[in-house]
Amino acid sequence: MKKILVTGADGFVGKNLVAELKNHGYENLYLYTRESSYEDLKKYTKDCAFVFHLAGVNRPKNEDEFMKGNHGLTEELLTQLKKNNNFCPILLSSSIQASQDNSYGQSKKAGEDAVFAYGNDTDANTYVYRLPNLFGKWSKPNYNTVVATYCYNIARDLEIQVNNPEAHLNLAYIDDVLEEFMNALNDNATKDNNYCTIPVTHEIKLGALATLIQSFKESRSDLSIVDMKNDLHKKLYSTYLSFLPEDQFSYDLKMNKDQRGSFTEFIRTPDRGQVSVNISKPGITKGNHWHHTKNEKFLVVSGQGVIRFRKLDSDKVIEYEVTGEKLEVVDIPVGYTHSIVNTGETDLVTVMWVNESFDPNNPDTYFLEV
Known part of the structure; x- marks a missing residue:
């Protein structure tokens, strides 16, 4: 099996991707995390056959860290690949924020441009995904997504904030992201011009999201089951269960x-x-x-x-x-x-x-x- 480099391997998407790669029999994995060194990056880029570049910064202490974490690391990665004459395919997880004129969006756009330039210079296959809001197991509350925050807080009877109930969210479930990433690994990505896309996404208003997740908690007392014919409801319920406190997996019946x-x-x-x-x-x-x-x-x-x-x-x-x-x-x-x-x-x-x-x-x- 080909050797695969995953940056950001201990993050939300990285953890899920590594688990799925192993499910598909990929064992030769180079896992680059915050604990890894520059020497690790030099070593991993020598013979990796595919790169999932997931590492990035989205909540820094200082705004200048955006460019360093999102563009700077990408440039380092691409430089090492070139030094090693390794022109393997690279998949970049960018964000829909890359189209916005803010520090985070600018840094993500700079990372995209670097990957596109790498592809033009080397003829390597590049897959750039502008991901929407993601949700699923192993995400972090108050960090990755509002879904994680709502699930975590509601499961613990903590207050949630719904600043604009009418705000529209575009969501993608982690399993759908993984399926598309595996397609890209097999050179069968879903493309829309220069960018790649996640084929399955979901729309919901912020207020409706809060109400729905609250109903998951109440289902233990009213014994209801969410409408599993609704794909988004099914995925959100699975996500909610992954946030239950470990001493509350069970509940009594009357x-x-x-x-x-x-x-x-x-x-x-x-x-x-x-x-x-x-x-x-x-x-x-x-x-x-x-x-x-x-x-x-x-x-x-x-x-x-x-x-x-x-x-x-x-x-x-x-x-x-x-x-x-x-x-x-x-x-x-x-x-x-x-x-x-x-x-x-x-x-x-x-x-x-x-x-x-x-x-x-x-x-x-x-x-x-x-």
């Missing part, structure tokens, strides 16, 4: 207990129904009711029991013996009164799905013994 056992709601969705866990003590019968529209799936995962059905206009009773030793799903059709009986000597544990979440104002549940 177990409704009585002498028969317990019933515990697990997940609620607006369009895909509800999942619950039912525990019945030995000899206990639960159910003996029917529904007009609600339909269910029962999956016994522990214990032994029998599920019984009877159509409302019939005396015929249908039985299904169920056990945790043989996982099978039993569909509960509408218009059939049904029950589940624990016929074993231990607790009967059943995972139950229903096609609509319980609404106390319209329970659609009518008592009738099987």
